[in-house]
Amino acid sequence: QVQLQESGPGLVKPSQTLSLTCAVSGGSISSGTYYWSWIRQPAGKGLEWIGRFYTSGSTNYNPSLKSRVTISVDTSKNQFSLKLSSVTAADTAVYYCAREGGYDYVWGSYRPYYMDVWGKGTTVTVSS
Amino acid sequence: QSALTQPASVSGSPGQSITISCTGTSSDFEIYDLVSWYQQHPGKAPKLMIYEVTKRPSGVSNRFSGSKSGNTASLTISGLQPEDEADYYCCSYAGSSTFLVIFGGGTKLTVL
Numbered sequence: 114q115v116q117l118q119e120s121g122p123g124l125v126k127p128s129q130t131l132s133l134t135c136a137v138s139g140g141s142i143s144s145g146t147y148y149w150s151w152i153r154q155p156a157g158k159g160l161e162w163i164g165r166f167y168t169s170g171s172t173n174y175n176p177s178l179k180s181r182v183t184i185s186v187d188t189s190k191n192q193f194s195l196k197l198s199s200v201t202a203a204d205t206a207v208y209y210c211a212r213e214g215g216y217d218y219v220w221g222s223y224r225p226y227y228m229d230v231w232g233k234g235t236t237v238t239v240s241s
Numbered sequence: 242q243s244a245l246t247q248p249a250s251v252s253g254s255p256g257q258s259i260t261i262s263c264t265g266t267s268s269d270f271e272i273y274d275l276v277s278w279y280q281q282h283p284g285k286a287p288k289l290m291i292y293e294v295t296k297r298p299s300g301v302s303n304r305f306s307g308s309k310s311g312n313t314a315s316l317t318i319s320g321l322q323p324e325d326e327a328d329y330y331c332c333s334y335a336g337s338s339t340f341l342v343i344f345g346g347g348t349k350l351t352v353l
Contacts, residue, residue: 160287162343226275228287234286
């Protein structure tokens with residue numbers, strides 16, 4: 114049973130960089146079968162996808178956040194990380210990590226078609 | 242910019258059936274069967290309920306079903322139960338190589 118656990122500072126000052134880590138247990142992050150994503154949710158609002166990492170080294174980012182986001186993986190620790198730079202109060206949210214799965218039977222390759230495992234989320238507040 | 246539109250709220254009585262719609266604006270939404278639905282209870286992480294339009298993950302009740310026609314996908318919950326009261330989000334993807342994720346705005350389901 115794969116489990117994800119987010120961790121990181123709960124308070125970040127404006128203009129600084131938000132850094133979070135998602136620890137993966139019960140499965141290998143480098144298996145190549147899944148993709149690994151970050152999603153956030155401001156209080157009382159909807160879900161916003163931030164971006165993903167695949168063990169091939171490829172990344173995809175939400176165009177609205179792309180200039181400020183870096184997602185990377187540490188296979189030795191079986192975890193992946195999010196860095197969001199130049200934060201403002203608008204970045205205050207609950208941040209979730211999730212595993213994306215799916216398979217393209219036409220091309221015979223794994224794809225990020227749905228998020229089947231989620232972390233419990235961690236709240237990050239941007240404030241001075 | 243692709244977008245998914247959901248009703249802000251729906252309601253139903255226990256035992257009834259309800260349907261939540263999700264209308265997409267991009268051609269990818271119509272072409273690819275990559276709509277998924279997530280249930281979120283207050284203070285909890287989202288939970289995958291439907292993927293690839295109609296498929297149910299193991300452990301999800303068969304009271305939940307999904308469909309899609311043209312640019313509108315739907316989540317139907319039959320035999321409503323009090324524990325079904327939650328927020329529901331549809332999700333789809335844009336870009337055949339980048340698979341950028343798009344979430345709908347969410348629908349609050351109230352079980353009367």
